[in-house]
Amino acid sequence: MKSFRKELYFEVKKRRDFLNITPQVEEALAESGVREGLLLCNAMHITASVFINDDEAGLHQDFEAWLEGLAPEKPYSRYRHNGYEDNADAHLKRTVMGREVVVAVSGGKLDFGPWEQIFYGEFDGKRRKRVLVKIIGE
Amino acid sequence: MKSFRKELYFEVKKRRDFLNITPQVEEALAESGVREGLLLCNAMHITASVFINDDEAGLHQDFEAWLEGLAPEKPYSRYRHNGYEDNADAHLKRTVMGREVVVAVSGGKLDFGPWEQIFYGEFDGKRRKRVLVKIIGE
Amino acid sequence: MKSFRKELYFEVKKRRDFLNITPQVEEALAESGVREGLLLCNAMHITASVFINDDEAGLHQDFEAWLEGLAPEKPYSRYRHNGYEDNADAHLKRTVMGREVVVAVSGGKLDFGPWEQIFYGEFDGKRRKRVLVKIIGE
Numbered sequence: 001m002k003s004f005r006k007e008l009y010f011e012v013k014k015r016r017d018f019l020n021i022t023p024q025v026e027e028a029l030a031e032s033g034v035r036e037g038l039l040l041c042n043a044m045h046i047t048a049s050v051f052i053n054d055d056e057a058g059l060h061q062d063f064e065a066w067l068e069g070l071a072p073e074k075p076y077s078r079y080r081h082n083g084y085e086d087n088a089d090a091h092l093k094r095t096v097m098g099r100e101v102v103v104a105v106s107g108g109k110l111d112f113g114p115w116e117q118i119f120y121g122e123f124d125g126k127r128r129k130r131v132l133v134k135i136i137g138e
Numbered sequence: 139m140k141s142f143r144k145e146l147y148f149e150v151k152k153r154r155d156f157l158n159i160t161p162q163v164e165e166a167l168a169e170s171g172v173r174e175g176l177l178l179c180n181a182m183h184i185t186a187s188v189f190i191n192d193d194e195a196g197l198h199q200d201f202e203a204w205l206e207g208l209a210p211e212k213p214y215s216r217y218r219h220n221g222y223e224d225n226a227d228a229h230l231k232r233t234v235m236g237r238e239v240v241v242a243v244s245g246g247k248l249d250f251g252p253w254e255q256i257f258y259g260e261f262d263g264k265r266r267k268r269v270l271v272k273i274i275g276e
Numbered sequence: 277m278k279s280f281r282k283e284l285y286f287e288v289k290k291r292r293d294f295l296n297i298t299p300q301v302e303e304a305l306a307e308s309g310v311r312e313g314l315l316l317c318n319a320m321h322i323t324a325s326v327f328i329n330d331d332e333a334g335l336h337q338d339f340e341a342w343l344e345g346l347a348p349e350k351p352y353s354r355y356r357h358n359g360y361e362d363n364a365d366a367h368l369k370r371t372v373m374g375r376e377v378v379v380a381v382s383g384g385k386l387d388f389g390p391w392e393q394i395f396y397g398e399f400d401g402k403r404r405k406r407v408l409v410k411i412i413g414e
Contacts, residue, residue: 001139001277001414003312005382036141038178038274040314040378044389046329052237053184053229058218062226063233066209071342080334088338091329095339095373097233099328102178102240102378104272106143111270113182132387134380136313136413137274138139139277174279176316176412190375191367192322196356200364201371204347235371240316240378242410244281249408251320275412276277 004032004135007044012125015073016093018060019120021050021131025103026110028133035108037137041118042100044130047090049097049121067093067123090123097121105137142170142273145182150263153211154231156198157258159188159269163241164248166271173246175275179256180238182268185228187235187259205231205261228261235259243275280308280411283320288401291349292369294336295396297326297407301379302386304409311384313413317394318376320406323366325373325397343369343399366399373397381413 006028010019025041041050053059071092072078079088101118104111110118120131144166148157163179179188191197209230210216217226239256242249248256258269282304286295301317317326329335347368348354355364377394380387386394396407 001313003413005380005387036274037139038176038272038314040380042378042380044392046389046391051233053233056219058221059226059229061218062230066230070208070346080337081332083334088335091335092338092342095327095329098236098374100378102180102238104143104178104180104270106272111143111272113184113268113270115184116182130389132380132389134314134382134387137141174412175277176314176410189371190322191371194357196359197364197367199356200368204368208346236374240318240376242281242316242318242408244410249281249410251322251406251408253322254320275279 001136002034002138004034006133008131009128010120011128012122015125017122020055020117021120022118025118025133029105029135032135034105034135034137037105037135039103039105040100040134042132044132047087047094047124048129049094050101050131051097051119051121052101052116054115055117067096070096087124093123139274140172140276142172144271146269147266148258149266150260153263155260158193158255159258160256163256163271167243167273170273172243172273172275175243175273177241177243178238178272180270182270185225185232185262186267187232188239188269189235189257189259190239190254192253193255205234208234225262231261277412278310278414280310282409284407285404286396287404288398291401293398296331296393297396298394301394301409305381305411308411310381310411310413313381313411315379315381316376316410318408320408323363323370323400324405325370326377326407327373327395327397328377328392330391331393343372346372363400369399
């Protein structure tokens with residue numbers, strides 16, 4: 001059994017944004033040499049998400065508006081977590097979007113349906129944060 | 139290490155429905171010959187879900203009503219994604235329900251608690267769509 | 277390839293609570309002897325969750341209030357599932373929080389970012405319930 005580990009770094013200039021990180025994950029998979037196995041990709045921070053959906057700008061605006069409706073950023077005083085911080089909403093938004101994805105590796109490729117792409121969802125940005133890629137297989 | 143891959147096909151006649159796909163996943167596991175490992179089961183489409191919950195018709199009606207409350211289908215104009223499409227709500231509903239499940243394989247069986255069953259959640263149906271089963275182990 | 281399986285038992289005195297189970301999961305990992313691989317940790321009950329977030333009491337109160345807003349416990353009659361039961365809200369809350377986490381194992385440790393901790397989320401407690409830990413690797 002082979003195993004492979006790589007950290008990816010992202011620094012989003014805004015508080016919230018979605019980045020298509022499929023190319024970086026594919027590069028990690030190529031480096032691993034794994035042909036058949038499972039790939040885990042997870043945010044290492046608890047105010048960020050890794051998720052799979054469509055790379056369509058309108059949809060990303062819908063996600064932003066929808067998440068703000070479900071867990072509004074402001075007023076900061078609405079959350080107990082916001083004593084010394086202002087990012088409680090980011091913890092809740094990341095919970096909706098998910099921490100991680102597990103993707104099948106088949107024939108050395110990400111085994112995806114036609115529109116599946118991997119995104120990094122940042123909900124408390126303006127600083128450097130990490131994503132972990134771990135691959136096991138052979 | 140063994141690895142096994144199988145696609146399952148589903149065509150739901152309505153826009154939204156939940157199908158218990160545990161028998162098909164168990165069949166794939168039997169075909170794989172894997173006795174100890176991990177099984178990934180994921181929707182290959184971004185408007186559908188694979189999730190684990192209870193096979194109880196009342197609960198499924200509750201899921202339907204609850205998801206419509208969180209991410210209503212109509213009016214279609216409420217979503218930016220719906221320029222050429224009408225399925226933005228399906229992307230959001232699938233996000234709540236989740237893309238995938240990872241299940242332990244122990245003694246050649248799905249290692250489940252008493253009520254766990256695997257469901258395909260369709261949110262933009264009336265066409266043939268795919269679910270991936272990938273199993274690794276030995 | 278090594279594989280390892282362990283069940284953890286929890287009995288929460290209240291209907292809802294969050295328990296930091298990272299120490300128990302780390303103990304299972306040490307018992308497994310796995311140095312590189314993947315660890316699955318999932319609730320075996322469909323009204324409970326295993327998730328990763330911050331061990332901060334204010335945030336946990338925010339989660340409680342937020343989940344009650346998204347899927348209120350009462351009136352019980354609002355859910356079809358509640359004919360013979362009263363826990364439909366627990367099924368919905370667990371759906372938001374997630375059934376499982378998959379964690380990378382690197383160098384014999386949980387491969388975590390700085391604040392990641394594993395929680396058991398109970399939404400229908402006052403009875404003994406189980407969490408499964410399955411580890412594969414070498």
